[in-house]
Amino acid sequence: MQSKPTADGALHQLIHHMQRFVALTDDDAGALEPYLKLMNVGKKEHLLETLQPCKYHYFVASGCLRMYFFNEKGDEQTIQFAIEDWWMTDHSAFHRGANSQFCIQAVEPSTLLALHYEDQDQLFDRLPGVERYFRLLYQRAYAASQHRTKVHYDNSGEVTYLMFKKKYPYFVDRVPQYMLASFLGITPEYLSAIKKRNA
């Protein structure tokens, strides 16, 4: 099993990710550090529950998070996963620290960097490169959501699974299969049948 990233390791990983999008100096990296809180969470631990204030945006240095809500039947409905180098929060609630419509739970033991909503504006004023990084991340996330809407309207559960597996080949076996089925909008039994057919 991989050892947990240290605070320095997690920050280094985030800086490395940011540098794929924007130019950052060592001074910028130093200025960024005080805005981020290192968190280690155990498997199944919750970072956010429905109707609790959503105060943090989480960067995954290692591990895996999922976002879900309870549907009208009372079942958990997973809508997103986040693995290494992904960020996750309830964006409607986060920007003002409002109560969330979603739960965020660790699927694996995870090391995170958490940005508080009250610190975000000051951080962006101080480090325009970091604001640009987030502008690019949001732009990509929104682009992906347009694509996902198309996939959602256009495809059967089987095609969606195969597209997802092609895009994230190492991911489909990493999370519990009932969560993956929920994310794909199909039953675990149907997912199992699809996997057998496409093994």
Added chain:
Amino acid sequence: MQSKPTADGALHQLIHHMQRFVALTDDDAGALEPYLKLMNVGKKEHLLETLQPCKYHYFVASGCLRMYFFNEKGDEQTIQFAIEDWWMTDHSAFHRGANSQFCIQAVEPSTLLALHYEDQDQLFDRLPGVERYFRLLYQRAYAASQHRTKVHYDNSGEVTYLMFKKKYPYFVDRVPQYMLASFLGITPEYLSAIKKRNA
């Protein structure tokens, strides 16, 4: 019928919209103008077709656009509308001017301001306030897409229609009903029955 906004009128409207999110000076407004192209399009006119390069991000000064694709059956599937003060493009394709997966069509005669993908980086370098405006827009758009995913998983066509009508009360009668039904993922006949029940 309202008269079409002039170039000055459309720009003024965009500046006014930006000022709801960020501080902009008169100099900023002047610097912004050369980056935007005024376009007047007729009803049903296409701004983008599937597999054509997506070069522009459109701000709607007046009118209404829709984004759609052809599903596997060959039917048009509407996934988004944009009315006054909304922007629209295929975000996956736009940031590099790549071929689009979607069509964009004017639902009504529309006056638009178009930003070319090649000009965006220069504009953001020159006017950081405009980059912040787009960061906030993308953040809100992505937040709305998280909410929409929840609605999509959680609700019947009827509940989705009622939520949509509550959020955009003047919109539901403004577009052709077959487009609205497609957007809601239901048949026009079912939409008609829902509207009668909730009249």
